[in-house]
Amino acid sequence: MGDVSIFLQHLTNGVSLGSLYALIAIGYTMVYGILRLINFAHGDIFMLGVYLTYYGVTYTSLPWWLVFILAPLLTGFIGILLERVAYKPLRGSARITILISAIGASFLLQNLGIVIFGGRPRAFPVPQMLNHVIRLGGVSINVVTFIIPAVTIVLLLGLTYFTTKTKTGLAMRALSKDYETASLMGIDINKIISITFLMGSFLAAIGGILWGSRYPQLMPLMGSMPGLKSFIAAVVGGIGNITGAVVGGFILGLGEIMLVAFLPRLSGYRDAFAFVLLIIILLVKPSGLMGDNVTEKV
Amino acid sequence: MNSPMLKIENLVMRFGGVVACNDFTAEIKEGQIVGLIGPNGAGKTTIFNVVTGVYKPTAGQILFSPNGIEQHQLTGLSPDKIAKLGVCRTFQNIRLFGELTVLENVFIGNHLRVKSDVFSTVLRLPHYVAEEKRLYEKSLYLLEKIGLQDTKDEKASSLPYGMQRRLEIARALATDPRLLLLDEPAAGMNPQETRELIEFIREIKDEFDLTIFLIEHHMEVIMEISEKIYVLDHGVLIAQGNPSEIQRNEKVVEAYLGVG
Structure with a gap:
């Protein structure tokens, strides 16, 4: 009995962490699908989302749930701004140029974070409602552990509906297949790209808030490791594929938690797990678990 | 007098040192089917690309008048804006x-x-x-x-291939175009399919009140449905006229068969 309940506890923890990776990975994969760009600043957008929420809750009199909606929206617009400033002027240049611009944008945001927010860690104001422990059988689990996957599932269903059923979603899928033809059929590319960044950054910020509720320590560099791991999740799942990003996120989250739980001696290698997984995937199936085997046009 | 639906004036398109299209001028009136022919590499598709906004021309201008009154300068507009004004196209290699x-x-x-x-x-x-x-x-x-x-x-x-070509036309029609550009619609079709295509083009032209600009290598298609034909060779306009004039034109025969 004890073993089962402990396993269940690890399982919920893994699912919860996996959901967070999935939410962030979607942003990577959507942007890649449309622009063929790895948006390395995505992890830092995630960080901005957490800080905006922190300031909103701490320094305004708005109710926390309103801040939890407004801050991600604002983060979404920062995402649009990022694309306009760092990527749009370079559209049409070599891919490596835009990639380097993405790395530059990432450093810029991190360092701006240190200057503006200060380097000292801060405590995330977790609402009481999310922060109490319940006991189920022999296990005690924080409520937020359940809320994270629930929110993730709702957002994923919404996203799936959006991409498959709405005209903007259809335009997004068309754009990801053939840029030029899509614009010749009257699709406003800039608008669709902005919407993509808005949605990706919004999801990253929601992921950030949930992350903060679970690991309530804020630092300007906090986006880099979750960002990298979520990027790996997107690659493992097959970059450009939204379902793949979610699957990759769960594999990574569960794998990490289970590694620490069952092989405690390796717990220091927790972060290395993601990179080892990346190396294996790149060796065995470079296009990712759910990625298409793309044949280049001749 | 009504302005023509499409007016291309002294169009020049250079890619580095290559002149793909040099001083091309053409006019398409509302309700016409106009053909554009020429040997491979003559610059026909380049002209389509410039009209639809894929390329920005080096010089010259393109005026589009969806209703005969207002005139829009197409050069410098993005492809989606041009599509919104009512110009849509299909592709030589199906896309x-x-x-x-x-x-x-x-x-x-x-x-x-x-x-x-x-x-x-x-x-x-x-x-x-x-x-x-x-x-x-x-x-x-x-x-x-x-x-x-x-x-x-x-x-x-x-x-199947022929159906994909038709689907491309249907997709273009969905944008409610006034001017439809067809880039080799009969490519790879057998005589039977080609016949059907000719009928189909006539049908949609009447039903949707279209003006059509057409690139084609199948001479029977071009000669049968175009009211006017422009002939391009190495980026230069070498002849224009109705089908029977074009068939008799020596320069055209030369361009196609080479000088003997």
């Missing part, structure tokens, strides 16, 4: 969205005619739902027109 279904391919053409905003989309307000239904029916109608209503949920890439 459907292969991963999307047949119906979705046509539906995408509707995109630019949608008036609804994000809020009415998300909240599914009544006028949005009505709009969506109307566009869905319009797409189905277009599919019926090309005989593909039964395969509407299949991937576009799974269709």
Whole structure:
């Protein structure tokens, strides 16, 4: 009995962490699908989302749930701004140029974070409602552990509906297949790209808030490791594929938690797990678990 | 007097040192079918690309008049803006969205005619739902027109070649064009399919009140349906006129057969 309940506890923890990776990975994969760009600043957008929420809750009199909606929206617009400033002027240049611009944008945001927010860690104001422990059988689990996957599932269903059923979603899928033809059929590319960044950054910020509720320590560099791991999740799942990003996120989250739980001696290698997984995937199936085997046009 | 639907004036398109199109001038009147012919590499597709905004011309201008009154300068506009004004095209090498279904391919053409905003989309307000239904029916109608209503949920890439060509035309029609540019619509078709295509082009021209600009290598297609033909060789206009004039023109024969 004890073993089962402990396993269940690890399982919920893994699912919860996996959901967070999935939410962030979607942003990577959507942007890649449309622009063929790895948006390395995505992890830092995630960080901005957490800080905006922190300031909103701490320094305004708005109710926390309103801040939890407004801050991600604002983060979404920062995402649009990022694309306009760092990527749009370079559209049409070599891919490596835009990639380097993405790395530059990432450093810029991190360092701006240190200057503006200060380097000292801060405590995330977790609402009481999310922060109490319940006991189920022999296990005690924080409520937020359940809320994270629930929110993730709702957002994923919404996203799936959006991409498959709405005209903007259809335009997004068309754009990801053939840029030029899509614009010749009257699709406003800039608008669709902005919407993509808005949605990706919004999801990253929601992921950030949930992350903060679970690991309530804020630092300007906090986006880099979750960002990298979520990027790996997107690659493992097959970059450009939204379902793949979610699957990759769960594999990574569960794998990490289970590694620490069952092989405690390796717990220091927790972060290395993601990179080892990346190396294996790149060796065995470079296009990712759910990625298409793309044949280049001749 | 009404201005012509499309007026191309002294168009020049250079790629580095290569002159793909040099001082090309042409005029298409409303309701005409106009052909553009020439040997491979003559610059025909380049002209289509400039008209639809894929390339910005080095010099010259393109004026488009959807209703004979207002005139729009197309040079410098982005492809989606040009499509919104009412110019749409098909491609020499088919460029459907292969991963999307047949119906979705046509539906995408509707995109630019949608008036609804994000809020009415998300909240599914009544006028949005009505709009969506109307566009869905319009797409189905277009599919019926090309005989593909039964395969509407299949991937576009799974269709046979001739059907893919027709689907491209249907997708272009969904954008409600005034001027339709067809880039080698009969490429790879057998005589029977070619005959059907000629009929089809005539039919859609009448039904949707179109003006058509057409690139084609099948001479029987060009000679049968064009009222006027422009002949291009190495980026230069070498002849223009009606089909019988073109058939008698020595320069045209030379360009095609080489100087003996």
